[in-house]
Amino acid sequence: MFASRSILFALVAVTALAKPLEVRQTTNTNAQIEQVVDSLDESIHIIIPNILTLQAQERATDATIGEQITQLATAFQTSTSDFAQIPISSGSTTDSPTNDEISVFYADGLQQVASGLSGLGQIPELTSLSSMMTALDPTIAASVQAFNKTLPGAIGFVNTLMLDAQQFLTLEGLTQTRSALGFA
Ligand SMILES: *[C@@H]1O[C@H](CO)[C@@H](O)[C@H](O)[C@H]1NC(C)=O
Secondary structure, three states: OHHHHHHHHHHHHHHHHHHHHHHHOOOOOHHHHHHHHHHHHHHHHHHHHHHHHHHHOOOOOHHHHHHHHHHHHHHHHHHHHHHHOOOOOOOOOOOOOOHHHHHHHHHHHHHHHHHHOOOHHHOOOOOOHHHHHHHHHHHHHHHHHHHHHHOOOOHHHHHHHOOOOHHHHHHOOOHHHHHHOOOO
């Protein structure tokens, strides 16, 4: 009697836990997620080359770089609100875009950002660099969290792909981004 009541209790508990999981596993929204990553990636591939050009032409100032960093922050904020509007994906390991394809795509953008900003610390004119990074950091971290929420666990593979580039995040003081990516 005691044993069967325990089993019943265990079953009820398992059912209660299983319900929210069933809800999240109904729809594969990977195609919508990819569109958001694509649009973020497009912005990154405009802004980072702009920053590198300003550096190369010795036109990197608080004003010129600051404007680009603001645009970068806006791009990440847009991705965060766009991710949040997509139903949590059941994901797919077989149908393109697969979970891994999207993670590779997202990680590529983050790598561009991490390495693209890594030279800025050597420009003495950039007296506001650390406050720029302080403003940028939470916008990237929020995007990473929203991405990992809408495509559950996708950050796991992004973490692996970022193992080399994480040194730049440290250099740039992007600590919230590091921790959102699962780095200590
Ligand atoms: C990413 O999402 C998974 C599954 O929802 C969760 O277990 C994990 O803690 C999240 N990772 C990070 C770094 O937030």
